[in-house]
Every structure is written in C-alpha cells, then in structure tokens.
Amino acid sequence: MATSMSLNICSLPSDPLLHVLSYLNYDDLCRCSCTCKRLKELAGHDELWRRQSSIWWLSTSCSSPTWRRHFKEQFKSLGRYIKSYRVLYQAWARLETFLLENCPRLITSIKAGATEHELDEIEVKVRYPLPNDVRCSYRLHNGQKLVGPGLMGCMSISNHMRSEYLLDLQTASDCFQEYSGMFGCLPLTLCIHTGCSQFMALSEREGYLRGQVFYPSQDHVVMGPASIDQFISGNSFTEWFTTHVQRVVQGDYPIIQEKIYKYLRDPDCIATTNNVTVTVGTSFCPELSTVNPPHYFFTYRIRMSMDKSVSPEEACQLDRRYWLITNADGWVDQVEGPGVVGEFPIIRPGTTYEWTSCTTFNTSTGTMRGYFTMHYLKTGQPLKVECPEYHMRALPTCSSGDRRRICPIPSPEEEEVMREASVTAAQLRLNGAMWHNVVDSDEEAQSEESRDPDS
Numbered sequence: 001m002a003t004s005m006s007l008n009i010c011s012l013p014s015d016p017l018l019h020v021l022s023y024l025n026y027d028d029l030c031r032c033s034c035t036c037k038r039l040k041e042l043a044g045h046d047e048l049w050r051r052q053s054s055i056w057w058l059s060t061s062c063s064s065p066t067w068r069r070h071f072k073e074q075f076k077s078l079g080r081y082i083k084s085y086r087v088l089y090q091a092w093a094r095l096e097t098f099l100l101e102n103c104p105r106l107i108t109s110i111k112a113g114a115t116e117h118e119l120d121e122i123e124v125k126v127r128y129p130l131p132n133d134v135r136c137s138y139r140l141h142n143g144q145k146l147v148g149p150g151l152m153g154c155m156s157i158s159n160h161m162r163s164e165y166l167l168d169l170q171t172a173s174d175c176f177q178e179y180s181g182m183f184g185c186l187p188l189t190l191c192i193h194t195g196c197s198q199f200m201a202l203s204e205r206e207g208y209l210r211g212q213v214f215y216p217s218q219d220h221v222v223m224g225p226a227s228i229d230q231f232i233s234g235n236s237f238t239e240w241f242t243t244h245v246q247r248v249v250q251g252d253y254p255i256i257q258e259k260i261y262k263y264l265r266d267p268d269c270i271a272t273t274n275n276v277t278v279t280v281g282t283s284f285c286p287e288l289s290t291v292n293p294p295h296y297f298f299t300y301r302i303r304m305s306m307d308k309s310v311s312p313e314e315a316c317q318l319d320r321r322y323w324l325i326t327n328a329d330g331w332v333d334q335v336e337g338p339g340v341v342g343e344f345p346i347i348r349p350g351t352t353y354e355w356t357s358c359t360t361f362n363t364s365t366g367t368m369r370g371y372f373t374m375h376y377l378k379t380g381q382p383l384k385v386e387c388p389e390y391h392m393r394a395l396p397t398c399s400s401g402d403r404r405r406i407c408p409i410p411s412p413e414e415e416e417v418m419r420e421a422s423v424t425a426a427q428l429r430l431n432g433a434m435w436h437n438v439v440d441s442d443e444e445a446q447s448e449e450s451r452d453p454d455s
Helices: 014-021 026-032 037-043 046-057 067-102 116-126 132-140 169-174 237-249 400-406 412-430
Strands: 154-157 160-166 185-187 189-191 199-201 213-218 228-234 264-273 276-284 296-305 316-327 332-338 352-361 365-376 382-393
Touching (some): 014 037, 014 046, 154 352, 228 400, 276 382, 352 365
Antiparallel strands (some): 154 160, 199 213, 264 276
C-alpha cells in the first residue's frame, strides 16, 4: 500500500525555490523570511540581494561584506525615496554624461547633493513638507550655482533673454514668500534676467494640486492679487525634470555655445528644396504670455543650410519671405517682406544660417508655413525654397477660477494643522529621530521584522 506524503513549498529543493524567490520584490522577500526557518535562510541568499540592489539602487559593486548588508545600508540612507530614486538617479546620470561632452562649462555649476538634515531644515523654515521626489533629487544634486548658463534652458530674441537656473535649497527657501494667490508655492527655477520662475505647489490651500510645477500668470480679466493663472509645466517634479532631461539628451533642444536652448525641434519639420534644407524649432514664452486675456507668445528658430557636397554653382541668396499664419480657430494672416530679421543671407555649400523671430496668437496653438524667394549668385535666376509647416503649442493652462471650481480647497484651519504636523515631523528628525524603515535590532516586533533584509 502506497504511503501518502504531505507536500508543501518548503519541501522543494533549494534551486527551484531560489528561482521562485528571484521574482519577488525586496519587501516580499522580507515577508517570506518571516514564515519559516527554511524560507528565512533562502530569502537571505546573497544573489537575491545583489539583484535587488541592482534594481533599486542601480548598484554594480558591493561596498559591504554582503549584498544583503549593502541593500540594508542603502535602504537606511535612501529607503524613503525608493519609489523615486532609480528614475531620478538615471535622469541625473544621463544629463551629466551629456553635459560633460557637450556643455562642460554648465556641468561645473551643478552642486553636490544635500543632506537629510539640510532638507529637514528647509521644511521647518518654509513650514511645508517637500514631496519625496523633490527631496530625492536634492539628495542627488542640490540645484546649481547662479553662474553661467541655466540648467533648465535658455531662450533669446532681440532684447529679451531667458536663462533658468535650477535653484539650490537655500536660495529656493530664501525666495519663498507667501502672498494671496501664491500660498505654499516654492520656487524651483529662476531667471535673473527676467525674474521669471517656475514654482511647485506645496499646498492645496488656493486650489493648487500639490506637487504640480507651473509658471504663474497674473489674470488681467479677473483683477485682484489672488487671481493667479497657471501655465503647467509638470504634474510632479519627476515628470517635470525627467521630461526636460529626455529632451536635452536626445537632441530635441539645440546646444549653442554650451547653452541649452529650449527650441523644441520636430524631426518631421524639415524640407529640402533646390538643395537648400530648412528646419524649425519653436519655443513658448510663458513670461510674455497671459491666460486671461488669451495672449500666447512664441519664438521660433529657423536653420537654413546647404550640404557641402553640392556644386558651388548652387550658392544662392535670400531675397524675400512669405508666411501663412493660422490660429486654432482657423483665422489666417499673411505676412511678407524683404529678407529675414533685416538680413539677406547667402547660402553656400557647407554653410548654415540661423535666425530667431517671434509671433503671437490669441489661441494656445497655431501653425506657420511659408517660403523664401532666393536667387542663384552665378546666374541671378530666382528659386523658391519651401519652409515646412511648424506647430506652436502653449503649456497646458489652468485659470484661477477653474482651479477653485475643480480642486477641493482646505480651510485655513485645516491647512495650519497640516503645516504644524509637517513642521513637527521635520523637527523631530532634526532632533535625532532619524527616519528609516529597516529595523536594526533582532529584538524588534515581528511586524517590523518583515521590512528588515537581515531579519
């Protein structure tokens, strides 16, 4: 008669069990280690923690006696930011690699990371908690020095120049001022030429979404100090920063004299006519725009070039320009005139000519297309060079009225209670109650053990 056997997962050999455990997350591994002695032993296998260290901390080498200990030490220091760390670390690493090759002068302005103590001091100073992804980024790099070009991009037209610096913690907190319409808004960037800044909402008191990044715009229709409209540049710090980095490193923004110019280039916006190639990049200027009344200011940078392999007889000179400008409502305007920005450039094989101009719309989007009339230098024969249609799009907007209708607004009393709680928490950390989720003592409660890789 056959003997019945009771089978369970722990009766499996070690290799298949380790293979199963390799698919688990770090917190699930900790939970498994609390179930029985066998799984506790297997869940502590060093190869499992090498994988977890690689996934969450992007570690390629171990600075501790074991990978499990390495993961624990990293968790003690950065565990609060585990959901943001990998994405932001990679973004900063990609940006640094790109700047080192293309903008060495700019990379020298980036500051070393802040400490937890410094971050807690800022929270006490502004009396608002910082979102975890903001704290995580500042742990990696504490903004930049206010010298050289701005890390968050430049733009220039005739007598207007914008160069946005990513502020360090001290400067951001020093510029933090609360007034009607901007309660709980922390500046993240600053242009010293225009005074333009991007802000992050730390409070929902006036209908802002906490963590949202935006350019403020005074509402000139609903007059009053509290009537601040928004040009929204990101719904969170992570989205805002990683989108900027992605555009920089993949070449969407041109690098000119070691500066990042925020002229967004559409790879499909290119046209070649009679050996002359024309490309266009566009930039929205929130500091020169308003939501109410609708007035949207755009600049565009046009690049005209001729391949060096073309015969010298193809050299030509620009005589006139023609533009067909269409807003989102279908309203059309036509503009023509001699030259471009007062010049009549000559295009020869292997040469390039670039210029910047601007236009405004009463809608948040619009298009431009047109052509240039030119003539060959050798024969004087005219030619027509097409400019591809290019689109201009403003940042998403939210008026002060819409914000108050859509977003639940806490009362000043509720806001004060939340602020006092955040200040108390930050003060406790400053006084030595260091935040961490990994238990140091083997004598802690079993509920805490589940979070300790060494338990």
